[in-house]
Amino acid sequence: MVTTPETPVPASPTYPIERRCPFEPPADLARLRDTGPVPARLPSGQDAWLVARHADVRAVLGDGRRFSSDRGHPAFPRPFAEAPTQPIRPLSMIGMDGAEHTAARRLVVGEFTVRRAEAMRPRIQQIVDERIDAMLAAGGPVDLVEMLSLPVPSLVICELLGVPYADHDFFQRRSGMLLRRDVGGAARSTAMDELMSYLDGMIAAWEQDPGDDLIGRQIVRRREAGRYERDELVSLAALLLIAGHETTANMISLGILALLEHPDEAVALRADPSRTPLAVEEMLRYFTIVDSVTSRVTTEAVEIGERRIGPGEGVVALGLSANHDPASFEHPDELDLDRGARHHVAFGFGPHQCLGQNLARVELAVVFDTVLRRIPGLRLAGAVDELPYKDDASIYGIYRMPVEWAEPGCE
Amino acid sequence: MRVTADRNCCIGAGQCVLTDPVVFDQDADGVVLVRVERPTGEAADRVGEAVGLCPSGALRIEHD
Ligand code: SF4
Numbered sequence: 301m302v303t304t305p306e307t308p309v310p311a312s313p314t315y316p317i318e319r320r321c322p323f324e325p326p327a328d329l330a331r332l333r334d335t336g337p338v339p340a341r342l343p344s345g346q347d348a349w350l351v352a353r354h355a356d357v358r359a360v361l362g363d364g365r366r367f368s369s370d371r372g373h374p375a376f377p378r379p380f381a382e383a384p385t386q387p388i389r390p391l392s393m394i395g396m397d398g399a400e401h402t403a404a405r406r407l408v409v410g411e412f413t414v415r416r417a418e419a420m421r422p423r424i425q426q427i428v429d430e431r432i433d434a435m436l437a438a439g440g441p442v443d444l445v446e447m448l449s450l451p452v453p454s455l456v457i458c459e460l461l462g463v464p465y466a467d468h469d470f471f472q473r474r475s476g477m478l479l480r481r482d483v484g485g486a487a488r489s490t491a492m493d494e495l496m497s498y499l500d501g502m503i504a505a506w507e508q509d510p511g512d513d514l515i516g517r518q519i520v521r522r523r524e525a526g527r528y529e530r531d532e533l534v535s536l537a538a539l540l541l542i543a544g545h546e547t548t549a550n551m552i553s554l555g556i557l558a559l560l561e562h563p564d565e566a567v568a569l570r571a572d573p574s575r576t577p578l579a580v581e582e583m584l585r586y587f588t589i590v591d592s593v594t595s596r597v598t599t600e601a602v603e604i605g606e607r608r609i610g611p612g613e614g615v616v617a618l619g620l621s622a623n624h625d626p627a628s629f630e631h632p633d634e635l636d637l638d639r640g641a642r643h644h645v646a647f648g649f650g651p652h653q654c655l656g657q658n659l660a661r662v663e664l665a666v667v668f669d670t671v672l673r674r675i676p677g678l679r680l681a682g683a684v685d686e687l688p689y690k691d692d693a694s695i696y697g698i699y700r701m702p703v704e705w706a707e708p709g710c711e
Numbered sequence: 712m713r714v715t716a717d718r719n720c721c722i723g724a725g726q727c728v729l730t731d732p733v734v735f736d737q738d739a740d741g742v743v744l745v746r747v748e749r750p751t752g753e754a755a756d757r758v759g760e761a762v763g764l765c766p767s768g769a770l771r772i773e774h775d
Contacts, residue, residue, distance in 0.1 A: 405723065409723035409740065411741075
């Protein structure tokens with residue numbers, strides 16, 4: 301570690317930083333924002349710099365030249381105790397830099413424009429209504445995660461990609477394992493391999509007759525560009541499949557929990573759904589479920605905050621901390637659905653900012669509006685502090701969320 | 712004021728379109744298109760916001 305002598309490095313915090321309650325960001329984060337970047341020992345045995353201020357996080361993630369996303373670099377921060385038993389095939393563009401990354405992203409980003417996401421709204425509404433019908437028919441208490449939070453994004457991404465939803469158990473189990481920190485290296489490798497072979501077999505079959513879905517269109521498009529390689533498309537499909545449902549699913553659960561915990565805000569939102577898009581931004585900021593996935597490795601000596609960091613060192617950008625930085629957000633630890641702050645980094649920042657963000661925004665808005673409208677008597681069947689939160693996963697959320705509801709009119 | 716976009720560094724995140732769908736658009740490949748080069752009034756304020764939100768630094772404002 302390279303530091304200037306006049307700024308002694310504070311004591312190493314533990315990392316990952318435990319996050320027990322979704323409504324209370326860890327106190328350590330405030331300390332990290334005060335000190336500026338500090339080195340931390342990762343479960344992998346590596347050392348990496350924790351970057352906690354909003355401005356610093358944006359500076360790191362916004363500069364793809366000096367902060368590389370090369371996941372193959374030995375110093376690239378790995379939040380897992382055990383390394384995979386074999387090198388994991390790179391998950392598509394998230395591990396690329398510069399022009400290579402831009403070119404890879406360009407091939408697919410047209411599928412995720414604001415307009416394309418809006419065009420999916422009616423179908424998303426239908427999916428949400430069907431899931432809520434099923435939930436109401438089942439009668440409470442039910443597990444909201446199983447009945448709503450997971451199936452909605454899973455159905456959406458399956459339809460978009462062209463992957464059969466009937467197989468969702470198979471790939472949800474594997475993607476869930478890949479995101480848990482406590483899963484061993486061998487199990488992680490196996491899960492990834494199984495997911496990749498599943499997609500490889502499917503894509504191989506489709507090569508003969510590409511359909512009108514994202515994967516089919518990608519086959520055609522990549523062939524026309526003279527750069528079709530099945531491996532590349534398999535990695536892309538795996539990335540979209542994993543990123544497309546765990547993230548949105550967790551935001552659905554947490555967002556609904558927030559509405560249940562803030563009944564006044566829920567009433568106000570129900571009365572005026574035009575405010576939902578900004579409410580969604582606030583929930584994204586407040587919970588920041590993708591916190592430390594945004595890691596980088598320096599390509600040259602850099603200065604972050606007041607600290608000098610040498611080349612080839614790992615940096616972890618703490619999104620939750622950035623989004624609760626009082627220098628950028630007033631009363632950051634309060635959930636204020638009218639805040640209207642869109643400069644959060646819940647989708648990351650810079651060249652790798654979430655590809656699916658506009659789809660996620662539409663999904664979340666449709667779910668929140670529809671739940672508020674159709675199940676006004678929704679409540680938690682149990683205590684909020686006893687829910688199984690995902691303290692052990694790279695993407696924060698809730699494993700199970702039992703809910704019940706009063707029949708309309710009986711509130 | 713005049714708004715310009717560097718289409719080479721745009722990563723198609725769409726923050727600009729969300730901020731002002733009249734001034735900004737995305738082509739079929741997701742790359743930014745500036746539809747109104749010289750926005751005025753509230754649109755000009757929103758363009759300022761879009762510049763701050765753009766994750767790739769693709770947007771620039773020039774003051775005449
Ligand atoms: S916000 Fe920036 S990166 Fe995103 S589409 Fe607009 S110009 Fe491109």
